[in-house]
Structure formats: structure tokens, C-alpha cells
Amino acid sequence: MKHAAPEPIPDGPHTVLSCTVTDEPDGPVITLSGDLDYETAPDLLAAVTALAAPAGTTVTLDLSGVQFFDSAGINVLLRARGALHERGAELAVRRLSAVVERIFRITGLDTVLVPDARTATGDHEDPAMG
């Protein structure tokens, strides 16, 4: 399944998210690109629930291309995780973009969906100055 998405418009009134599914040895990977927010959250949920993910499968989200991520984004990740748990499958995340990594840290989501440390991309310093 591949959504051909137009170029994201960062300042536009409408946000765009593309979800590209690839099969990897450890299971299906959905690579997200664009904004994960209230408007695009249903797209991700649809992409996850449409996957053939039998019990024991781990579905991985590659979040390196996510440019905006808010509480609606968190909500949809947790919903996707819940939908997979019902089938006995698991949700994993990898390659968090800097924005996603900060939100994961603030909200404590990084203790629920533990990112693969080897592939993390976020490397921002502490924004607070001494």
C-alpha cells in the first residue's frame, strides 16, 4: 500500500502525511513523511489496521520524516498500538525525527514505545541555557 502524497505545505491550512509500507525481515515497516496531527491521524490508523499483521508480528513505524507531531499524533500511535495488541501483534517505532523525539520525551511516550536506540536521529542539546 502506497499513498502518493503531494509535497507537504508547512504553512498551509491543510497538512499532509504519506504512509509507505515496505516488508522487512523483522516485519512490515510504515515510513511516515509529513505531519502527524488531528487531520492526518486517521490516515495512519487506516494504514496500520489494513496491514496483514498476524499474531506475533511487529509493525514498525519509521518516524524520521515526521515534521509535526502533537497530542493527536500521540493519541493515534496509542490507538494503533491498541489495535495491534488486540490481534496479538506489537507496535515499534524507530528513527524518531528531532520534533518527535522531543515530544516522546516530554510526554513519557518513550517509556511506552521505546525507540530503537541504535537508529535514533534526534541529537538536540538541552534548550535551557544555564
Next chain:
Amino acid sequence: MTDRAAAPAQRTTHRSPAELRAAVRALAVTFRLSAELRTRLTLSVARVAEAELRAGRPVTLESSYEQTTHRQSLTVRLRAPQTPWAAPVEALPLPGRHEAGTTVWHVPLPGQRRPSALESADPSPTELLEEELRIAVARADALEADRRRLTHELDETNSGVLALYVQLEERDEQLRRAHGQMLRELEDALRPGPMKVDGLELAIHYAPAGTDAPTGGDLYDWFQLPDGTVHITVVDALGHGLTSTSSALNVTHAVRTLALEGHPLETIVARTDEILLPYDRELMATVLLVRLDPASGHVVLANGSHPPPLLVSEDGTARFLEVRGRGIGYPMAGSDRLWHEDLAPGDLLVLYTDGLTESRRDPYEGERRLVSAAVRHRHRPTDDIPGALAEEMHTVILHPDDTLALTVRRSR
């Protein structure tokens, strides 16, 4: 038709306009046409004949009189026997029409022949003209008076309509004000009023994401516990508008009840989740809890997924107080630990929701700007700081969201 009477047609031939006009006027006088009708007939006949006479060709004027029981009429015909084309009859003072090479006017006569206004049996052409002029002038005056009266009426109607518009606009404005007032009262009812505590200065700024939904999912609560410590809750419930307001209210009420019942601060986030989730599986909210001892300046924090408070010291240093934990509706809800901090006199604690720091879509960028704004504004009166921060943080809004900024300063 026995009741029909007709006088034999009279016919005269004319070679000059003056002559023709005199003949028409004489005819009109004979049949006692009104002065106005006389003018119209004379002008009409003269105009139709004008080109013909100027070309040096004669015209013939015929008149005939008919009477039936009910009416009497005069028929006037202008014949131009040598004309190559018929003269136009459009827009004549007295309408006429073409009929077999002649121009014809049918002039109805009054039921009874009324005496002319002129007493003289044989009025001179000058007298006739003067009478016509006098009547034309009187008619023009009457029309002018009518026009003035109608213009005045129109003006009055217009100003009446205008007044109606002004009145409607005033009513509209009154309704808007009443509506705004009602919404503000509703918001005031949802949010606790200002709190005066010796040793602390508290200030708040709140703005919803949209003007159509004046309340959103951002809410705060503050109250004093029996031991004198001040409790502050800041909550950001998922979504916008009244549904999220209702969720946020449930959270602040649950927290308040648990806090007043004496539950330990470190358990309140988890306990609130346990209490509320069975009633609302969709509920999702970040929550930050702050306890302050006004006497000592000691602060304790517990957190569930909420953006970290910023501590700005009197000397201009600033740092975020990050407490790990997960909010209401999150898996493993609860604060991982408590954070202890001591405020020095003059120190400023800035609590906020992500609408303040994520208006440009990047939390790092927002946190950096918040630090520099808070450091710069730290010496302003505490009451002014939340508004000043919101204004500075929102010079550019790429992502509109409910926004709350709350500041606590330990009095100097």
C-alpha cells in the same frame, strides 16, 4: 346610427408655419379646446409640417367634427400632397398617427362645451400665446412643487430606513456584547478566580485556539490546602472546544478531590487516571501538579506527559524542570517521581501548555524562545508576565492551539 351627427370637413391650405399655427389655434378656439390641448395640437401640427413648409411645398389642414350620444370628437388631418416621405410622428406633444398619406390627430372633446377662459370673443394670437404660456408656467410650477414634495418624502423614507439600519446594528451590537458577556461569565465559572497568598504572586493568561469555541482543553486550578501549601493543577485535554473543556474539568475536579482528601502527591496522577478512565475510555490529558510552600518557597512537582515548567531565577538563569511521567489516558499513567526545588525570593516559575511553545510547530524552537522571553520579562510585574509571554511567543502562528501561561513568583 341616428344619433350620430357630423359637421362637413373644413379644409385650408398653408404655405408658412405662422399661418398654419394661426389656423390650428383658431380651430382649437372654435372647438374650445383647453389651452394645454391647444398648445399640444399646435406644436404637433407645426412640427410635422415643418420640413414640408421649409421645402416650399404646401400642406393642407382638414378638420371634422363628430358627435355621438356619448362623446364628441374633433379629427384633425394634415395632408402633405407633394411629400416624398411621411414626416415622423414619434414623440409629438399630442400623439398622432399616419393614415393613408396624412397625419391624423383624434382629439376628444369635453361632454359639454365649456366656455374658454378667454372672455374675448375673438382673441388675438398674442392673447392665445400668453394664455398658453401662463398655463405652461403654472403646470411647470405644479410639477416642480410635486417634485420637491416627492424628493422630501424620499429623503424622509431614506432617513427612516437609515435609522432602522442603525437601530438594527445597535441591537446586533447589544446581542454580541451580551453573548460575549455570557461566554466570559461561563469561562469565569469554569476557572478559579485570582488567589491571594502571602509570599506568592500568581498570574494567568488564557486564550482558546478559536473564537467560535471560547473554551478549550486547557484548564488550570489553584487552591490552598489546609496546611497552607498552595496546589496548582495545569491540564491540557486532547481536542478542542467544549468536549475537551469537559474532559479537562473532570481532571481538575478529580485532582482537587484527591488532593483535599490528602492523597500523596506522587500518587495523584495515576489515581486520577484510574478513577476517570472507566467512565471515559477516550479521555486523554496531560497534567502538571505543583505544590508550593509560601513560607519557605519549597516547590514539589508531579507530572503526567505535560511540558516542563520553566524556572527563571532573579539573576537571569533559567532551566526547565523535567519530571518524567505519563498523563491521564496514557499507558502506565502516573508521575515517575517527585521533583523538589527551592524558590529564592524573586524567582519565577512559568507553567504553560504546548500551545505556547508549539505555535511554530517545533518544540525545541519554542522552548528556546520561551527561555529568552521569560528571562527578558522577569523583572516586569508578575501580573503582566503571562500576557507578555503569550504575545511574544505568538508573533507567528503556524499551528493555532489553546494556550495557557501561568506564572508564580516568590515575593521578594
